[in-house]
Amino acid sequence: MQTENKEIDFRNKTIYAGIDVHKTKWVVTLRMEHLELKTFSMEPSVEGLVGHLKKRYPGASYSSVYEAGQSGFWIDRQLKRLGVANMIVNPADIPTTGREKDKKNDYRDSRKLARELENHTMRGIYVPCESQEALRSLCRIRSQFVGEKARLKNRIKCFLAYYGKPFPGKNTRQWSERLLTTVGEIRYPSSISNECMGLYLDQIVLLQQKVKAIEQMIKEKAEELGVLRTVERLQTIPGIGFVSAITIYTELSDITRFQKLDQLCSYIGLVPSTSSSGEKERVKGISLRQKKYLKSIIIEASWMALRKDPALTLSYSHLLSRMQSQKAIIKIAKKVLNRIRYVWIHDTDYQLSVVR
Numbered sequence: 001m002q003t004e005n006k007e008i009d010f011r012n013k014t015i016y017a018g019i020d021v022h023k024t025k026w027v028v029t030l031r032m033e034h035l036e037l038k039t040f041s042m043e044p045s046v047e048g049l050v051g052h053l054k055k056r057y058p059g060a061s062y063s064s065v066y067e068a069g070q071s072g073f074w075i076d077r078q079l080k081r082l083g084v085a086n087m088i089v090n091p092a093d094i095p096t097t098g099r100e101k102d103k104k105n106d107y108r109d110s111r112k113l114a115r116e117l118e119n120h121t122m123r124g125i126y127v128p129c130e131s132q133e134a135l136r137s138l139c140r141i142r143s144q145f146v147g148e149k150a151r152l153k154n155r156i157k158c159f160l161a162y163y164g165k166p167f168p169g170k171n172t173r174q175w176s177e178r179l180l181t182t183v184g185e186i187r188y189p190s191s192i193s194n195e196c197m198g199l200y201l202d203q204i205v206l207l208q209q210k211v212k213a214i215e216q217m218i219k220e221k222a223e224e225l226g227v228l229r230t231v232e233r234l235q236t237i238p239g240i241g242f243v244s245a246i247t248i249y250t251e252l253s254d255i256t257r258f259q260k261l262d263q264l265c266s267y268i269g270l271v272p273s274t275s276s277s278g279e280k281e282r283v284k285g286i287s288l289r290q291k292k293y294l295k296s297i298i299i300e301a302s303w304m305a306l307r308k309d310p311a312l313t314l315s316y317s318h319l320l321s322r323m324q325s326q327k328a329i330i331k332i333a334k335k336v337l338n339r340i341r342y343v344w345i346h347d348t349d350y351q352l353s354v355v356r
Contacts, residue, residue: 018113239305
């Protein structure tokens with residue numbers, strides 16, 4: 001007598017999983033052939049999720065998505081190692097209905113992710129390799145320490161002003177050891193105030209040492225990873241030093257993913273925000289969608305390049321005749337960005353005074 005085969009086989013089927021990721025809980029929605037199968041919450045575990053998929057839907061292909069955020073890329077990497085085609089998306093790029101905006105919760109977000117994943121309406125963000133991500137983190141830590149140092153300098157100036165003491169140096173970004181000594185020799189009515197200033201100065205010296213040590217570490221790691229050659233090429237562009245070059249490299253990682261200059265400008269935030277309807281079109285100024293830190297590096301490098309590259313100096317002069325300096329520098333920044341893209345793609349040094 002023949003026995004009935006009760007094994008379930010989802011071969012040639014795709015299970016779509018929308019994952020709303022949080023620190024202590026994941027909400028997951030599963031869909032197949034435009035049918036919502038289930039929505040459930042679970043402990044944050046990639047192995048647990050993949051195990052559930054393989055147990056309930058054996059033989060199927062699995063595709064998942066979650067929003068970019070504080071969870072980083074570790075979930076993506078683990079899912080891919082376990083055979084799940086995962087995608088990370090920008091939350092602002094997910095098609096959302098008015099009801100979903102008005103009544104937002106984790107379960108609706110999960111259903112929305114699964115639905116749009118199955119409809120193929122989303123594009124994933126770029127995921128760097130682990131070594132590139134680590135080098136980027138090191139550069140960002142340096143930036144954070146530099147920011148802390150700037151805030152500490154402002155506190156010292158405020159402390160001096162509070163007690164009626166003039167700042168003994170110029171308002172330069174770099175404070176020399178001699179200047180720090182001079183500030184430390186200033187005396188106040190109370191010995192406690194003297195000790196307060198001593199604490200400030202000890203902290204700023206410590207931050208300076210840390211920044212210097214991090215910069216040396218960045219150079220060593222860049223050489224180990226084989227990216228120093230590209231960084232040195234970028235440094236041949238006027239206005240771009242080592243810190244700017246390594247920051248640009250680590251934030252972009254792969255310049256070839258931008259097929260056109262306009263795509264790169266849009267990614268960084270050097271394009272206008274527009275609003276059009278019918279025959280009316282309104283330009284609302286520079287787009288708020290931007291890579292803020294990278295954009296500031298490019299703008300700062302552009303101001304420096306004006307003083308060193310005659311071609312950019314001439315272009316800036318022509319632009320000032322028909323627009324304000326703030327708008328003109330954006331145009332110059334696009335030219336600098338074009339130089340960066342050309343040098344990086346062609347692996348060549350920049351030739352001074354060549355406008356492309």
